Amino acid sequence: METILDKIIAKKSETIEELYKRKEELKTVVQSKERRSLLNKIMQAEALSVIAEFKRASPSKGDINVEKDPKEQAKMYELYGADAISVLTDTPFFKGSYEDLAKVREAVNLPILCKDFIVDKIQIDFAKAYGADLILLIAAALEDEKLHELYTYATKLGLEVLLEVHNEEELERALKTDAPLIGVNNRDLKTFEVSLETTEKLAGKIKNSGRYMVSESGIATFEDILKVTSSGANAVLVGETFMKATDLESKIKEMKVSLGGLR
Template sequence: MGTILDKIIAEKHTVVEELKTRKEELGTTVQNKPKYSFLNTLKSANTLSVIAEFKRASPSKGEINAKLDPTKQAGDYEQFGADAISVLTDTPFFKGTFEDLTKVRSAVELPILCKDFIIDPIQIDFAKHYGANLILLIVAALDDETLKNLYEYAIEKDLEVLVEVHNKEEAERAIALGASLIGVNNRNLKTFEVSLETTEKLASMIKKSGSFLVSESGIATTDDIRRVVEAGANAILVGETFMRSGNLEETLKQMKVSI
Protein backbone atom coordinates (compact mmCIF):
# COMPACT_ATOMS: atom_id res chain seq x y z
CA MET A 1 0.00 0.00 0.00
CA GLY A 2 1.42 3.39 -1.02
CA THR A 3 1.89 6.44 1.17
CA ILE A 4 -0.38 9.49 1.10
CA LEU A 5 2.23 11.28 -1.00
CA ASP A 6 2.27 8.38 -3.48
CA LYS A 7 -1.52 8.62 -3.83
CA ILE A 8 -1.39 12.39 -4.35
CA ILE A 9 1.33 12.14 -7.01
CA ALA A 10 -0.50 9.34 -8.82
CA GLU A 11 -3.60 11.55 -8.98
CA LYS A 12 -1.46 14.50 -10.08
CA HIS A 13 -0.47 12.69 -13.30
CA THR A 14 -4.19 12.64 -14.19
CA VAL A 15 -4.47 16.34 -13.36
CA VAL A 16 -1.47 17.17 -15.57
CA GLU A 17 -3.06 15.43 -18.56
CA GLU A 18 -6.25 17.39 -17.96
CA LEU A 19 -4.32 20.70 -17.77
CA LYS A 20 -2.67 19.91 -21.10
CA THR A 21 -6.13 19.85 -22.68
CA ARG A 22 -6.75 23.36 -21.31
CA LYS A 23 -3.68 25.07 -22.79
CA GLU A 24 -5.89 27.60 -24.59
CA GLU A 25 -6.56 29.22 -21.20
CA LEU A 26 -2.92 30.28 -21.08
CA GLY A 27 -3.49 32.46 -24.13
CA THR A 28 -6.20 34.51 -22.46
CA THR A 29 -5.45 37.80 -20.77
CA VAL A 30 -5.38 37.87 -16.99
CA GLN A 31 -4.92 40.83 -14.72
CA ASN A 32 -1.26 41.78 -14.85
CA LYS A 33 0.29 42.84 -11.57
CA PRO A 34 3.82 44.01 -10.76
CA LYS A 35 6.25 41.32 -9.68
CA TYR A 36 6.22 40.74 -5.93
CA SER A 37 9.37 39.17 -4.53
CA PHE A 38 9.32 37.17 -1.31
CA LEU A 39 13.11 36.88 -1.43
CA ASN A 40 13.39 40.68 -1.34
CA THR A 41 11.04 40.72 1.66
CA LEU A 42 13.30 38.27 3.49
CA LYS A 43 16.47 40.19 2.65
CA SER A 44 15.18 43.30 4.41
CA ALA A 45 13.22 41.65 7.25
CA ASN A 46 14.02 42.11 10.94
CA THR A 47 10.99 40.15 12.11
CA LEU A 48 9.84 36.62 11.35
CA SER A 49 8.15 36.68 7.94
CA VAL A 50 4.76 35.00 7.73
CA ILE A 51 3.35 33.16 4.72
CA ALA A 52 -0.35 32.88 5.48
CA GLU A 53 -2.10 30.03 3.71
CA PHE A 54 -5.57 29.73 2.23
CA LYS A 55 -6.45 26.06 2.68
CA ARG A 56 -9.99 24.66 2.61
CA ALA A 57 -9.12 21.06 3.52
CA SER A 58 -6.28 18.55 3.83
CA PRO A 59 -5.85 14.76 3.86
CA SER A 60 -4.83 14.84 7.54
CA LYS A 61 -7.52 17.22 8.85
CA GLY A 62 -10.36 16.82 6.38
CA GLU A 63 -12.46 19.94 5.88
CA ILE A 64 -10.91 22.90 7.71
CA ASN A 65 -13.07 25.88 6.77
CA ALA A 66 -14.66 25.37 3.36
CA LYS A 67 -16.93 28.42 3.63
CA LEU A 68 -14.20 31.06 3.84
CA ASP A 69 -14.03 33.39 0.85
CA PRO A 70 -10.48 33.57 -0.61
CA THR A 71 -10.79 37.25 -1.51
CA LYS A 72 -11.81 38.29 2.02
CA GLN A 73 -9.37 35.94 3.76
CA ALA A 74 -6.48 37.20 1.63
CA GLY A 75 -7.45 40.82 2.26
CA ASP A 76 -7.49 40.14 6.00
CA TYR A 77 -4.10 38.42 5.79
CA GLU A 78 -2.61 41.48 4.10
CA GLN A 79 -4.32 43.95 6.46
CA PHE A 80 -3.08 42.11 9.56
CA GLY A 81 0.54 41.89 8.47
CA ALA A 82 1.18 38.73 6.42
CA ASP A 83 4.26 38.98 4.20
CA ALA A 84 3.05 36.53 1.54
CA ILE A 85 0.06 34.32 0.87
CA SER A 86 0.06 30.63 -0.02
CA VAL A 87 -2.86 29.28 -2.03
CA LEU A 88 -3.57 25.56 -2.39
CA THR A 89 -4.50 24.74 -5.98
CA ASP A 90 -4.81 20.96 -5.55
CA THR A 91 -8.46 19.96 -5.89
CA PRO A 92 -8.72 16.21 -5.13
CA PHE A 93 -7.06 16.32 -1.71
CA PHE A 94 -7.13 19.99 -0.61
CA LYS A 95 -10.23 21.35 -2.41
CA GLY A 96 -8.21 24.20 -3.90
CA THR A 97 -8.44 25.66 -7.42
CA PHE A 98 -6.67 28.04 -9.77
CA GLU A 99 -9.79 30.20 -9.38
CA ASP A 100 -8.83 30.62 -5.71
CA LEU A 101 -5.38 31.72 -6.84
CA THR A 102 -6.64 34.35 -9.25
CA LYS A 103 -9.13 35.69 -6.67
CA VAL A 104 -6.34 36.11 -4.13
CA ARG A 105 -4.13 37.75 -6.76
CA SER A 106 -6.80 40.37 -7.48
CA ALA A 107 -7.24 41.08 -3.76
CA VAL A 108 -3.70 41.72 -2.51
CA GLU A 109 -0.38 43.34 -3.30
CA LEU A 110 1.79 40.62 -1.78
CA PRO A 111 3.87 37.73 -3.12
CA ILE A 112 1.69 34.67 -3.72
CA LEU A 113 2.87 31.07 -3.48
CA CYS A 114 1.10 28.47 -5.62
CA LYS A 115 1.05 25.48 -3.26
CA ASP A 116 0.68 22.27 -5.18
CA PHE A 117 2.40 19.00 -5.97
CA ILE A 118 4.20 20.09 -9.13
CA ILE A 119 5.55 17.35 -11.39
CA ASP A 120 5.26 18.96 -14.84
CA PRO A 121 6.03 22.37 -16.45
CA ILE A 122 2.36 22.81 -17.44
CA GLN A 123 1.52 23.30 -13.75
CA ILE A 124 4.11 26.08 -13.56
CA ASP A 125 2.57 27.72 -16.64
CA PHE A 126 -0.87 27.71 -15.00
CA ALA A 127 0.52 28.99 -11.69
CA LYS A 128 2.22 31.91 -13.44
CA HIS A 129 -0.80 32.67 -15.59
CA TYR A 130 -3.18 32.84 -12.65
CA GLY A 131 -1.00 35.15 -10.58
CA ALA A 132 1.63 33.24 -8.59
CA ASN A 133 5.03 34.78 -7.82
CA LEU A 134 6.41 31.65 -6.19
CA ILE A 135 5.91 27.96 -6.73
CA LEU A 136 6.57 24.97 -4.47
CA LEU A 137 8.77 22.06 -5.49
CA ILE A 138 8.69 19.07 -3.13
CA VAL A 139 11.99 17.20 -3.19
CA ALA A 140 10.38 13.97 -1.91
CA ALA A 141 8.12 13.88 -4.97
CA LEU A 142 10.80 14.38 -7.64
CA ASP A 143 13.98 12.72 -8.89
CA ASP A 144 17.07 14.91 -9.27
CA GLU A 145 16.70 15.49 -13.00
CA THR A 146 13.01 16.45 -12.79
CA LEU A 147 13.67 18.66 -9.77
CA LYS A 148 16.47 20.51 -11.61
CA ASN A 149 14.45 20.89 -14.81
CA LEU A 150 11.36 22.22 -13.02
CA TYR A 151 13.46 24.56 -10.87
CA GLU A 152 15.21 26.03 -13.91
CA TYR A 153 11.93 26.27 -15.84
CA ALA A 154 10.32 28.26 -13.03
CA ILE A 155 13.31 30.61 -12.75
CA GLU A 156 13.15 31.20 -16.53
CA LYS A 157 9.49 32.13 -16.06
CA ASP A 158 10.58 34.79 -13.54
CA LEU A 159 9.12 32.88 -10.59
CA GLU A 160 10.76 32.29 -7.23
CA VAL A 161 10.89 28.71 -5.95
CA LEU A 162 10.36 27.37 -2.45
CA VAL A 163 12.11 23.99 -2.38
CA GLU A 164 10.57 21.78 0.28
CA VAL A 165 12.49 19.16 2.26
CA HIS A 166 11.83 16.89 5.23
CA ASN A 167 15.13 15.15 5.99
CA LYS A 168 18.91 15.52 5.67
CA GLU A 169 19.17 13.82 2.29
CA GLU A 170 16.45 16.03 0.80
CA ALA A 171 18.08 19.14 2.33
CA GLU A 172 21.39 18.18 0.71
CA ARG A 173 19.61 17.84 -2.65
CA ALA A 174 18.00 21.27 -2.26
CA ILE A 175 21.33 22.86 -1.34
CA ALA A 176 23.06 21.17 -4.30
CA LEU A 177 20.34 22.66 -6.52
CA GLY A 178 21.37 26.13 -5.37
CA ALA A 179 17.96 26.91 -3.90
CA SER A 180 17.74 30.37 -2.34
CA LEU A 181 14.59 29.48 -0.45
CA ILE A 182 14.30 26.15 1.37
CA GLY A 183 11.18 25.10 3.24
CA VAL A 184 11.37 22.48 5.96
CA ASN A 185 8.04 20.71 6.19
CA ASN A 186 7.57 19.57 9.78
CA ARG A 187 4.90 17.22 8.44
CA ASN A 188 6.10 13.91 7.05
CA LEU A 189 4.27 13.68 3.72
CA LYS A 190 4.43 9.90 3.83
CA THR A 191 2.74 9.53 7.23
CA PHE A 192 1.42 13.11 7.78
CA GLU A 193 2.84 13.12 11.33
CA VAL A 194 4.17 16.48 12.54
CA SER A 195 7.28 17.32 14.58
CA LEU A 196 9.03 20.70 14.93
CA GLU A 197 12.23 18.77 15.57
CA THR A 198 12.46 18.45 11.80
CA THR A 199 13.19 22.18 11.50
CA GLU A 200 15.52 22.08 14.51
CA LYS A 201 17.56 19.23 13.03
CA LEU A 202 17.91 20.66 9.52
CA ALA A 203 18.21 24.40 10.22
CA SER A 204 21.96 24.53 10.72
CA MET A 205 22.95 22.96 7.40
CA ILE A 206 20.41 25.05 5.49
CA LYS A 207 21.54 28.31 7.11
CA LYS A 208 25.21 27.46 6.49
CA SER A 209 24.43 27.11 2.79
CA GLY A 210 23.25 30.72 2.66
CA SER A 211 19.64 29.81 1.89
CA PHE A 212 16.67 31.39 3.59
CA LEU A 213 14.78 28.95 5.81
CA VAL A 214 10.99 28.64 5.93
CA SER A 215 9.48 26.38 8.60
CA GLU A 216 6.21 24.83 7.44
CA SER A 217 3.38 23.02 9.27
CA GLY A 218 2.60 22.42 12.93
CA ILE A 219 3.16 26.02 14.04
CA ALA A 220 0.32 27.27 16.25
CA THR A 221 1.56 28.53 19.63
CA THR A 222 4.04 31.12 20.85
CA ASP A 223 6.23 28.23 22.03
CA ASP A 224 6.20 26.77 18.50
CA ILE A 225 7.30 30.15 17.15
CA ARG A 226 10.06 30.46 19.75
CA ARG A 227 11.41 27.03 18.80
CA VAL A 228 11.62 27.67 15.06
CA VAL A 229 13.06 31.17 15.56
CA GLU A 230 15.73 29.81 17.90
CA ALA A 231 16.53 27.18 15.27
CA GLY A 232 17.10 29.96 12.73
CA ALA A 233 13.93 30.22 10.66
CA ASN A 234 13.55 33.37 8.55
CA ALA A 235 9.89 32.68 7.87
CA ILE A 236 7.00 30.39 8.72
CA LEU A 237 4.17 29.03 6.61
CA VAL A 238 0.92 28.74 8.57
CA GLY A 239 -2.43 27.54 7.28
CA GLU A 240 -4.79 25.67 9.56
CA THR A 241 -4.17 27.93 12.59
CA PHE A 242 -5.22 30.99 10.57
CA MET A 243 -8.11 29.28 8.80
CA ARG A 244 -9.62 28.27 12.16
CA SER A 245 -8.75 31.47 14.05
CA GLY A 246 -11.54 33.42 15.68
CA ASN A 247 -9.26 36.47 15.99
CA LEU A 248 -7.01 36.50 12.95
CA GLU A 249 -5.51 39.93 13.71
CA GLU A 250 -4.26 38.82 17.14
CA THR A 251 -3.13 35.38 15.95
CA LEU A 252 -1.06 36.89 13.14
CA LYS A 253 0.37 39.65 15.33
CA GLN A 254 1.71 37.08 17.81
CA MET A 255 3.79 35.51 15.04
CA LYS A 256 5.57 38.69 13.91
CA VAL A 257 8.44 38.34 16.38
CA SER A 258 11.97 39.75 16.06
CA ILE A 259 14.66 37.52 14.58
Protein backbone atom coordinates in the same frame (compact mmCIF):
# COMPACT_ATOMS: atom_id res chain seq x y z
CA MET B 1 2.94 0.20 1.17
CA GLU B 2 1.42 3.15 -0.70
CA THR B 3 1.81 6.42 1.22
CA ILE B 4 -0.44 9.49 1.14
CA LEU B 5 2.19 11.24 -0.99
CA ASP B 6 2.13 8.32 -3.45
CA LYS B 7 -1.66 8.66 -3.75
CA ILE B 8 -1.47 12.41 -4.32
CA ILE B 9 1.23 12.10 -6.99
CA ALA B 10 -0.62 9.25 -8.73
CA LYS B 11 -3.75 11.41 -8.94
CA LYS B 12 -1.71 14.29 -10.42
CA SER B 13 -1.49 12.54 -13.78
CA GLU B 14 -5.25 13.09 -14.19
CA THR B 15 -4.93 16.74 -13.19
CA ILE B 16 -2.06 17.30 -15.64
CA GLU B 17 -4.00 15.67 -18.48
CA GLU B 18 -6.87 18.06 -17.75
CA LEU B 19 -4.54 21.09 -17.66
CA TYR B 20 -3.15 20.25 -21.10
CA LYS B 21 -6.73 20.16 -22.40
CA ARG B 22 -7.22 23.64 -20.89
CA LYS B 23 -3.94 24.99 -22.27
CA GLU B 24 -5.67 27.41 -24.67
CA GLU B 25 -7.04 29.41 -21.76
CA LEU B 26 -3.50 30.45 -20.84
CA LYS B 27 -3.59 32.74 -23.90
CA THR B 28 -6.65 34.57 -22.61
CA VAL B 29 -5.64 35.05 -18.97
CA VAL B 30 -4.44 38.60 -18.37
CA GLN B 31 -1.19 38.19 -16.48
CA SER B 32 0.11 40.77 -14.06
CA LYS B 33 3.41 42.21 -15.25
CA GLU B 34 4.43 43.09 -11.70
CA ARG B 35 6.51 40.52 -9.84
CA ARG B 36 6.48 40.56 -6.06
CA SER B 37 9.50 39.01 -4.37
CA LEU B 38 9.18 37.03 -1.16
CA LEU B 39 12.94 36.52 -1.12
CA ASN B 40 13.59 40.28 -1.02
CA LYS B 41 11.10 40.67 1.81
CA ILE B 42 12.76 37.94 3.85
CA MET B 43 16.25 39.30 3.19
CA GLN B 44 15.28 42.77 4.44
CA ALA B 45 13.04 41.70 7.33
CA GLU B 46 13.86 42.45 10.96
CA ALA B 47 10.94 40.31 12.15
CA LEU B 48 9.89 36.77 11.33
CA SER B 49 8.17 36.72 7.94
CA VAL B 50 4.72 35.14 7.93
CA ILE B 51 3.33 33.28 4.92
CA ALA B 52 -0.40 32.93 5.57
CA GLU B 53 -2.07 30.07 3.74
CA PHE B 54 -5.50 29.79 2.16
CA LYS B 55 -6.30 26.14 2.75
CA ARG B 56 -9.81 24.67 2.52
CA ALA B 57 -9.00 21.06 3.47
CA SER B 58 -6.21 18.49 3.77
CA PRO B 59 -5.85 14.69 3.74
CA SER B 60 -4.81 14.68 7.41
CA LYS B 61 -7.41 17.12 8.78
CA GLY B 62 -10.31 16.73 6.36
CA ASP B 63 -12.37 19.88 5.81
CA ILE B 64 -10.83 22.89 7.55
CA ASN B 65 -12.90 25.80 6.27
CA VAL B 66 -14.35 24.86 2.89
CA GLU B 67 -16.74 27.80 2.52
CA LYS B 68 -14.21 30.55 3.29
CA ASP B 69 -14.01 33.24 0.61
CA PRO B 70 -10.43 33.50 -0.75
CA LYS B 71 -10.68 37.23 -1.47
CA GLU B 72 -11.92 38.12 2.00
CA GLN B 73 -9.42 35.87 3.75
CA ALA B 74 -6.56 37.25 1.66
CA LYS B 75 -7.55 40.84 2.42
CA MET B 76 -7.51 40.08 6.14
CA TYR B 77 -4.13 38.40 5.84
CA GLU B 78 -2.70 41.50 4.17
CA LEU B 79 -4.42 43.91 6.58
CA TYR B 80 -3.14 42.09 9.67
CA GLY B 81 0.47 42.00 8.53
CA ALA B 82 1.15 38.78 6.62
CA ASP B 83 4.19 39.07 4.35
CA ALA B 84 2.96 36.65 1.68
CA ILE B 85 0.03 34.36 0.96
CA SER B 86 0.16 30.68 0.05
CA VAL B 87 -2.75 29.24 -1.93
CA LEU B 88 -3.42 25.50 -2.18
CA THR B 89 -4.38 24.72 -5.78
CA ASP B 90 -4.70 20.93 -5.50
CA THR B 91 -8.37 19.95 -5.94
CA PRO B 92 -8.72 16.21 -5.16
CA PHE B 93 -7.06 16.28 -1.73
CA PHE B 94 -7.12 19.97 -0.64
CA LYS B 95 -10.24 21.29 -2.45
CA GLY B 96 -8.26 24.20 -3.88
CA SER B 97 -8.03 25.56 -7.43
CA TYR B 98 -6.25 28.01 -9.71
CA GLU B 99 -9.44 30.07 -9.48
CA ASP B 100 -8.74 30.50 -5.75
CA LEU B 101 -5.27 31.70 -6.71
CA ALA B 102 -6.68 34.22 -9.18
CA LYS B 103 -9.13 35.58 -6.60
CA VAL B 104 -6.35 36.08 -4.05
CA ARG B 105 -4.23 37.82 -6.70
CA GLU B 106 -7.11 40.25 -7.38
CA ALA B 107 -7.45 41.04 -3.69
CA VAL B 108 -3.90 41.73 -2.49
CA ASN B 109 -0.54 43.14 -3.45
CA LEU B 110 1.55 40.59 -1.55
CA PRO B 111 3.78 37.86 -3.00
CA ILE B 112 1.68 34.75 -3.66
CA LEU B 113 2.92 31.17 -3.43
CA CYS B 114 1.19 28.54 -5.55
CA LYS B 115 1.30 25.53 -3.25
CA ASP B 116 0.78 22.27 -5.04
CA PHE B 117 2.45 18.96 -5.83
CA ILE B 118 4.15 20.15 -9.00
CA VAL B 119 5.50 17.44 -11.27
CA ASP B 120 5.01 18.97 -14.73
CA LYS B 121 5.79 22.30 -16.44
CA ILE B 122 2.13 22.86 -17.31
CA GLN B 123 1.37 23.35 -13.61
CA ILE B 124 3.98 26.11 -13.48
CA ASP B 125 2.44 27.75 -16.56
CA PHE B 126 -0.96 27.81 -14.86
CA ALA B 127 0.51 29.03 -11.57
CA LYS B 128 2.10 32.01 -13.29
CA ALA B 129 -0.93 32.75 -15.46
CA TYR B 130 -3.25 32.83 -12.46
CA GLY B 131 -1.07 35.17 -10.44
CA ALA B 132 1.64 33.31 -8.52
CA ASP B 133 4.98 34.99 -7.78
CA LEU B 134 6.57 31.79 -6.54
CA ILE B 135 5.91 28.07 -6.61
CA LEU B 136 6.57 25.15 -4.31
CA LEU B 137 8.76 22.26 -5.42
CA ILE B 138 8.81 19.24 -3.11
CA ALA B 139 12.02 17.21 -3.06
CA ALA B 140 10.18 14.09 -1.84
CA ALA B 141 7.96 14.16 -4.92
CA LEU B 142 10.67 14.61 -7.56
CA GLU B 143 13.76 12.81 -8.83
CA ASP B 144 16.88 14.99 -9.12
CA GLU B 145 16.66 15.48 -12.88
CA LYS B 146 13.02 16.56 -12.73
CA LEU B 147 13.65 18.77 -9.71
CA HIS B 148 16.41 20.68 -11.53
CA GLU B 149 14.35 20.85 -14.73
CA LEU B 150 11.30 22.35 -13.01
CA TYR B 151 13.42 24.71 -10.88
CA THR B 152 15.16 26.05 -13.99
CA TYR B 153 11.89 26.36 -15.90
CA ALA B 154 10.20 28.32 -13.11
CA THR B 155 13.09 30.73 -12.59
CA LYS B 156 13.34 31.40 -16.33
CA LEU B 157 9.67 32.42 -16.21
CA GLY B 158 10.57 34.94 -13.50
CA LEU B 159 9.10 32.93 -10.63
CA GLU B 160 10.79 32.33 -7.30
CA VAL B 161 10.90 28.79 -5.90
CA LEU B 162 10.38 27.55 -2.37
CA LEU B 163 12.17 24.20 -2.35
CA GLU B 164 10.71 21.92 0.31
CA VAL B 165 12.58 19.22 2.22
CA HIS B 166 11.78 16.99 5.16
CA ASN B 167 14.99 15.15 6.00
CA GLU B 168 18.76 15.34 5.57
CA GLU B 169 18.84 13.33 2.35
CA GLU B 170 16.31 15.66 0.72
CA LEU B 171 18.20 18.68 2.04
CA GLU B 172 21.44 17.44 0.46
CA ARG B 173 19.63 17.20 -2.87
CA ALA B 174 18.10 20.67 -2.46
CA LEU B 175 21.46 22.24 -1.72
CA LYS B 176 22.71 21.03 -5.12
CA THR B 177 20.34 23.55 -6.70
CA ASP B 178 20.68 27.33 -6.56
CA ALA B 179 17.44 27.71 -4.58
CA PRO B 180 17.89 30.47 -1.96
CA LEU B 181 14.59 29.61 -0.22
CA ILE B 182 14.48 26.25 1.53
CA GLY B 183 11.23 25.15 3.14
CA VAL B 184 11.38 22.62 5.97
CA ASN B 185 8.12 20.72 6.21
CA ASN B 186 7.59 19.57 9.79
CA ARG B 187 4.94 17.18 8.42
CA ASP B 188 6.24 13.93 6.97
CA LEU B 189 4.38 13.70 3.65
CA LYS B 190 4.52 9.92 3.74
CA THR B 191 2.96 9.47 7.19
CA PHE B 192 1.57 13.02 7.75
CA GLU B 193 2.99 12.99 11.28
CA VAL B 194 4.23 16.40 12.50
CA SER B 195 7.29 17.32 14.56
CA LEU B 196 8.97 20.73 14.92
CA GLU B 197 12.18 18.84 15.63
CA THR B 198 12.50 18.52 11.84
CA THR B 199 13.19 22.26 11.62
CA GLU B 200 15.62 22.05 14.53
CA LYS B 201 17.53 19.15 12.94
CA LEU B 202 17.96 20.72 9.50
CA ALA B 203 18.39 24.38 10.47
CA GLY B 204 22.16 24.39 10.97
CA LYS B 205 23.04 23.04 7.55
CA ILE B 206 20.59 25.40 5.82
CA LYS B 207 21.94 28.47 7.61
CA ASN B 208 25.56 27.41 6.98
CA SER B 209 24.77 27.17 3.27
CA GLY B 210 23.69 30.81 3.21
CA ARG B 211 20.10 29.95 2.26
CA TYR B 212 16.95 31.30 3.91
CA MET B 213 14.72 28.90 5.84
CA VAL B 214 10.93 28.71 5.92
CA SER B 215 9.47 26.42 8.61
CA GLU B 216 6.20 24.84 7.44
CA SER B 217 3.39 22.91 9.17
CA GLY B 218 2.53 22.29 12.80
CA ILE B 219 2.98 25.90 13.91
CA ALA B 220 0.10 27.07 16.10
CA THR B 221 1.34 28.70 19.30
CA PHE B 222 3.76 31.40 20.42
CA GLU B 223 5.94 28.63 21.88
CA ASP B 224 6.10 27.00 18.43
CA ILE B 225 7.21 30.33 16.95
CA LEU B 226 9.97 30.73 19.53
CA LYS B 227 11.16 27.17 18.89
CA VAL B 228 11.51 27.50 15.10
CA THR B 229 12.84 31.07 15.27
CA SER B 230 15.52 30.20 17.79
CA SER B 231 16.53 27.38 15.42
CA GLY B 232 17.11 29.97 12.69
CA ALA B 233 13.87 30.17 10.71
CA ASN B 234 13.52 33.36 8.67
CA ALA B 235 9.85 32.70 7.91
CA VAL B 236 6.95 30.43 8.79
CA LEU B 237 4.14 29.09 6.64
CA VAL B 238 0.89 28.74 8.60
CA GLY B 239 -2.41 27.46 7.24
CA GLU B 240 -4.85 25.60 9.47
CA THR B 241 -4.21 27.83 12.51
CA PHE B 242 -5.12 30.96 10.53
CA MET B 243 -8.06 29.37 8.69
CA LYS B 244 -9.65 28.41 12.03
CA ALA B 245 -8.63 31.48 14.06
CA THR B 246 -11.37 33.38 15.88
CA ASP B 247 -9.03 36.35 16.36
CA LEU B 248 -6.93 36.30 13.19
CA GLU B 249 -5.34 39.71 13.79
CA SER B 250 -3.92 38.71 17.17
CA LYS B 251 -2.75 35.34 15.85
CA ILE B 252 -0.76 36.86 12.99
CA LYS B 253 0.71 39.65 15.12
CA GLU B 254 1.75 37.13 17.77
CA MET B 255 3.94 35.43 15.17
CA LYS B 256 5.72 38.59 13.97
CA VAL B 257 8.54 38.25 16.51
CA SER B 258 11.73 40.25 16.16
CA LEU B 259 14.68 38.29 14.81
CA GLY B 260 17.24 40.64 16.36
CA GLY B 261 17.48 39.10 19.80
CA LEU B 262 17.14 35.52 18.63
CA ARG B 263 20.21 35.24 16.41
